[in-house]
Amino acid sequence: MTDIIVIGAGVAGMTAALNALRNGKTVLILEQETLGGQISFSPRVENFPTITQITGMELADRLYEQVTALGAEVELEKVERIEQQGNVFNVISEDDKSFTARSVIIATGVKSRRFTIPGEEELEGKGISYCALCDGAFYKGQEVALIGDGNTALQYAILLSSYCPKVYVCTLFDKFFGDKALVKVLETKENIEVVHNISAIRFEGESELTGVTFKRQDNSEFTLNVKACFVAIGQVPKNEAFKNIVDLDNEGYIISNETCATRTLGVFAAGDCRTKDVRQLTTAASDGAVAGYAASQYIDQNF
Ligand SMILES: Cc1cc2nc3c(=O)[nH]c(=O)nc-3n(C[C@H](O)[C@H](O)[C@H](O)COP(=O)(O)OP(=O)(O)OC[C@H]3O[C@@H](n4cnc5c(N)ncnc54)[C@H](O)[C@@H]3O)c2cc1C
Incomplete structure (x- = not known):
């Protein structure tokens, strides 16, 4: 049993892990594809506070090193669904593996809509x-x-x-x-x-x-x-798999409050995947910090 499972190793997910680890919790991050998420595809980032210029890949690598050094476990798994069982959650992957946690943070980001045309x-x-x-x-x-x-x-x-x-x-x-x-x-x-x-x-x-x-x-x-x-032909959130456990707005973003809490006690949403106005690195990191802290508090108060 892990304290917190984070779904998505983007900036939001990894920052959530960072905060939860620093609050003494055990954390398992499940990532389907790219450690670092969207930002890994950016050749140049110039708006992250204190860093004048960095590649997205380097920023992601640094964050990954930081969270794994603190003890985060990371597994490459695509999460297919979350099932609630009493006061714990079973997170089930595409390969039918089941991971159990006291709290879950969904940080699945978005994908910009693509044309899928040559080039x-x-x-x-x-x-x-x-x-x-x-x-x-x-x-x-x-x-x-x-x-x-x-x-x-x-x-x-x-x-x-x-x-x-x-x-x-x-x-x-x-x-x-x-x-x-x-x-x-x-x-x-x-x-x-x-x-x-x-x-x-x-x-x-x-x-x-x-x-x-x-x-x-x-x-x-x-x-x-x-x-x-x-x-700029739209963005596509990737939250369909979780609508049994969280509410989605009409565009498919997860509805959560100021503390990143969703309608299910113990389930939080952070980063681009949730309803918000500005989707950027700093707001992803901010959500991650809030969700990591809120999930830790939830565990302290309920277990
Ligand atoms: C090309 C590009 C350049 C950008 N440049 C900048 C910039 O310079 N400055 C800036 O502020 N912002 C920039 N952004 C935006 C910024 O990258 C995002 O706002 C931020 O990274 C969002 O972080 P996130 O963790 O919420 O989501 P993401 O980075 O999307 O991470 C979500 C992660 O969840 C994983 N995931 C999704 N579904 C599942 C599942 N079912 N199971 C397991 N894992 C799953 C995904 O694979 C992904 O790794 C850029 C975006 C792009 C695409």
Whole structure:
């Protein structure tokens, strides 16, 4: 029996583990894929307090070293479900392994929605970015493309237009689906060129992005020659497996309170996987700290 099982070894999950370990609890982290989570795919992080610049991989490695040195156990397992049995939880993996804990912290993050078109997987982080807030400044002074039609896309376009000489905003339909106020701001930006009714069909380039090829409604194709393309076509939380135990909002994010507690006593949610406004490293770490502490307190009070 472990005190706390953390599902997901991203920044939120590992920070939760860090705090729980420092509160004297035993912790098992179950990770399906990438130790470090999303940030491992970022070539350059410049907004983490006290670190001027670091690669996402190095940041993840440092955190991993920190939590394992404190005694966290880590297993590569994809969690399929959580079952409550009295006042403990059985966490069951894809391989049908069962792990028991007094408390569970879900920190499964999100995945940016992908197109799944040629070149996308190969060029992610090499010109294709899903976070203009994080990566936009790297393309200061360059022409860039942005694909998307919602609030995130509008905000990214406005941000990019403040330091890029030209921003092509590419949408599938003939309008935006974000706030009207944002659309109005976007329309005032002379260096934004909106191209409606096109769909991306291919990212060009070998080791770096060199362009994006689109199809018009009449099936003709054209390529925008840009070194950066920001994709903001939505994010996908990965919480379906847990809806027997936590409430999800209408987008699939876990509903939790200020202490990261969910509707089930003893189950907490931290990081990008939960309902919140800002999904970044610092807020993931903040949630992790809160959830790790709250889970530790829950155990102290109930066992
Ligand atoms: C390319 C890129 C660049 C970015 N750059 C920045 C930046 O510069 N600055 C910044 O502040 N933010 C940046 N972000 C955002 C930042 O990475 C995230 O907000 C943050 O890492 C979220 O951490 P998390 O732990 O909540 O989730 P994640 O990092 O998504 O971690 C969740 C982990 O849970 C695992 N998992 C999911 N489901 C299961 C399951 N069923 N069983 C087991 N494991 C599971 C996943 O494999 C993953 O490892 C960037 C994001 C990307 C994609």
